[in-house]
Amino acid sequence: MPVIPAIGFAACGLATLVALSLGNLPGLAFLQPNEQLHMRGLSDIHVKNGPGIATYLPLVTRARKRNGVKLDETQYAVVRNSLTAEEVTIEGPTLYFLRQQNDGER
Secondary structure, three states: OOHHHHHHHHHHHHHHHHHHHHOOOOOEEEEOOOEEEEEEOOOOEEEEEOOEEEEOOOOOOEEEEEEOEEEOOOOEEEEEEOOOOOEEEEEOOEEEOOOOOEEEEO
16 A cells, blocks of 8 residues: 555544544534524524534535523513514523524513
């Protein structure tokens, strides 16, 4: 086996290990208990709540992490559905994750 391809394979393996340790692989998201992954595809929207691992196709899906809204006993949040314009009041204490079509106001 020639030395140059072996070095190339080793470099690819090392780059993959570094990307895994940093959590920056495209198409793969590691979610903490208070995080949510909002994935907007070509014709649909999906939401995955943490904790866990979420996968998506990075060329056709735009994904971004967002934190859940932590509300104390004296706090509340007004959540508006962007399709129907319906508003719902969420009372604390809770950790609330926005749904697919929700816009949050505090």
